[in-house]
Amino acid sequence: MTKLRVAIIRQKYRSDGGAERFIEHMLKALSTAQLDLNIITRSWQSTADYNWHVHICNPPNLGRLSRERGFARAARDYWKKERFDIVQSHERIMGCDIFRAGDGVHYVWLEQRARIASPWQRLRDTLSPYHHYILQAEKEMFNDSSLRAVICNSEMVKRDILRCFSLSAGKIHVIYNTIDTQLFRPASDANRYAMRQRLQLPDSATVLIYVGSGFKRKGLQAAIQALAPSNRYLIIVGQDKKVAYYQQLANQLNCLNRLRFVGVHQDVQPFYHAADALLLPTLYDPFPNTVLEAMACGLPVITSTGCGGAEFITDGQEGFICDALDINTLNHAIMAIPALSANSSLGKAARCKIEPYVPQRLAQSLTSLYQEIILHR
Template sequence: MTRLAIVRQKYNPAGGAERFVSRALGALRDSGMVQVSLIARGWEAVDGIEVHPVQSTYLGNVWRDWSFARHAKRIWQRERFDLVQSHERIPGCDIYRAGDGVHRHWLHLRRQGMSIWQRLALWCNPYHHYIMRAEAAMFTHPRLKLVICNSEMIKREIQHYFDLPASKITVIYNGVDLKTYHPDLKTQYRQTMRERWSIPEDAPLLVYVGSGFERKGVARAVRAIRDNPQAWLMVVGGDKRLSRYQATAKALGVSDRVVFAGPQQDVKPFYGMADAFILPTLYDPFPNVCVEALACGLPVLTTLQCGAAEFIQPGVNGWVCDALDHRALSDIVGAWLSAREREPDLSAAARESVSRLSLEAMADQMLNCYRQLLSISAKAAR
């Protein structure tokens, strides 16, 4: 049986990358073909998974990432795993899953619209230089056998910045539990949740789920609500600057139509109460929340800078716009409002668009990758 180590620093229940790893661990364990171990600083308990904890002290994010990489590498060298799949930028892994995208491209997008002083402050941050160096070292390391991307968008970015050959890159989209995330959630939760949060039954409701409000565009979503007086917005998630976004909603005169629910352990009831999902993100490789929403039958409004846009057919199961075009977001919210009489068709198309993204299909694709890599390694050793 293949001994596989999966490397991820820390579990955050709200984090998309962490939720992917949790799903992947369970699916791979259930396959019975891989003995899975986890190398992590902190994690949730996963039955049948051996955890190798990384215990190190640190001060600041550069030291945190550097010390984790150093200790994780020591563990996988000591344990002599057949394959090491890292979800962190650590040179020397066999497989890298690029769930966090390309840091250089994220910085390029983030600089758009910044003042010269903001750009200077961004450039002076040592963490960004550390990440870019680690990223480049990893992609050019001779041990790297495969990069698993979660969207074609990320595959193109890696090839553009690092000139990796196509033979070393594959795309495996995030799987979703199609039984848990289902259009029936609307029947189960719509009425009770709207009563609980004082949202009219007939109000057109967009739901946002996630942390990191700045990158993921909560302020842009609030402005789009101002421009579309019929629409309501439910924001599910936490942010250390939450009060700033609440103040923005008040200043724009939409605080009565924008509800901040805070972090929630279970987001399914919020999908069930909504009519559509919105994620006006500046950069997101492939967010789990988009495929969860589609699986629940919610049309998705997102941006060209989001990998999940690859699944959106405008006007069929959602709408897409440029994250840097603020007016365009208001326009697609308006387009969704105008199309609400086609809600059953939109919902059916949303569900159908992710019908092949089951957890089992994701696990099968990953297992095929491992088989191919082990076969190549065995032939090379002869």
Template sequence: MSDHTELHAFPAPEAKGERIRLAIVRQRYNPAGGAERFVSRALDVLRDAGSLDVSLLARRWEPIEGIRAVTVAPFYFGNVWRDWGFARAARRVWLAEGFDLVQSHERIPGCDVYRAGDGVHARWLALRRQTMGFWRRLSLWLNPYHHYVCRAERRMFLDPRLKLVICISQMIKREIQQTFGLPDERLAVIYNGVDTEAFHPSLRERHRAAMRAAWDIPDDAPLLLFVGSGFERKGVARALKAIEAHAQIYLVVVGADKHLARYQRLAESLGLARRVRFCGPQQDVKPFYGMADGFLLPTLYEPFGNVCIEALACGLPVLTSTTCGAAELITPGENGWVADALSPPAWSEAVGAWLAARARWDALSLSARRTAEPMRLSVMADTLLANYHRLLQSLPQRGPHA
């Protein structure tokens, strides 16, 4: 069956001298997803950089002005076929187009640049197995999708055509080096940027009163916010248990999960139904940051955590886990707290420390904002552009991407 590939008429900017023809490859689009929000913002900034002609190869995406969108949507049945088919079709498109650089956000051998936004799959599986009993571990091992992803990941990292891996945290750089042995010169740590004007402490003044009234939360109640879809990995159960012993604290959960009812039942069994709000996925999360006093993400594994940098930019202290890349930005007691994802007592203690520091919440908020301010999208874009130019200078003169 033929692949469905379509060019959309979102014209790229007019050429001005020597411009880099860059392809960004990202398969899936979820409007509530943090990775997708990051890619959309990054594309906006790269488009405005002036030295790039950017094309986006994806199954589906929202129109982005000035970006040439190429829909790559081969038929599939099941997740292995889905990823394999997209990889095959996307590579065929970029070979035909002859881009100067191909930056993939998917595990596709043959790209020039890989952005390791999903971390190392083998590491994620190892952490996940620690939370499972025998039968679930066996089911995980028997799942062909995980074997496919690990093979594709290894082939990509060891492919000689891969010139640069963008690691979104030092944690991910270490994991890639430990697993695949890549040298330092092929790895660049570039933290995700954040729109520091859109995500700003002023959201508190604009949204706190109205949002708390809308969700029936007392104005003076200490409120922690959780944002993320995929509750098992992101740690909703851990978040619920972390606030159980702290009767004053409310928790707002923004995100989607097919097992939502299971977490609602857990909240009821813990006696938390009155203090927890499950708000579902939201296209605009900013009002929720504005209603909160702190941000909680007890994730089992998160290569960076865009929501963490968004929360910091909004002036919210962040409580996250040692296996979250954004933990590298946290100084405990100053702009947040860090705990082991697999230690329930540590999470209750971290939440208790945040609550006990209520008299210093204004100082914590200022520190959180200062942490995020240097991580503007323009800084991230400048760093990416510098790496693109360095790569092109190191490559031999070539025609179509091979």
């Protein structure tokens, strides 16, 4: 039986990138299916030893606009030459069979970003050739007749697409991310104690964790402002060019001594094990993997209405949901989080909620979609 040749398009793999890690999880889940899996990319640094093929398309570029346009052209030329059976793009490139909207809708992101931007920044975004290109590429891709299906990782993104584009709802498939609940597990008392000792966190303190690079979009400023009046601690896993700004903000709010900036780590689980909840008041995030990871580790989640992961949370049961910029409500949510050692009911409910979302479920959903597309081609 001839294997179905599937091409996955993603411009670059970054070890701490949520979208890239999803692709690797997806490839692992699909590796048992009868598929010939191919990645078209500029750079793929994964060390995972699985049976898929990496095809490098790395045309020269002179900046981010040139980078996007050049990769789109090179990737499209390559997949047309190779004549793959299914082309699934994770980039906004016209002509693919399937688009996975893992980065959400660019127009909606700009809407949300405008809420915290200065007048000068909003004007710059409006005039930006890069944003014009991404918006146009998104529009052309969604309007292209060759697009057979769109995969969203949340109902939020599906609603955004239907609001912004004239696309049939029947083409949009919500397939949630998956989590390895055997790998991500609640902390033992010994692990929790050891990690708190390492981070110089009081054993009896209530500790929250923030995970994500790109602090502005992920809402670190709001997290610090909401945490400052409390007695809670915060572990910050991730990187940003302006990390000094956030440290200065915390210092001005007299809470820097309760923050732990630990940088980027490929293995985040030990840091989850030191925490009592995830705090992620992100402006716009289709469905960050950190929500699933934290919940699998038995942590309740405080997140925003602009986060697709909020769909897994009933307010007050697995965590709390509020507007990303509502500092007062965020503070109340922070104060409502108990230490796991005192009351783990929220955390247990969080883990229970995500347990069905295993890799096999993702593989079944994707292979069914591929078969449907081939059948009706």
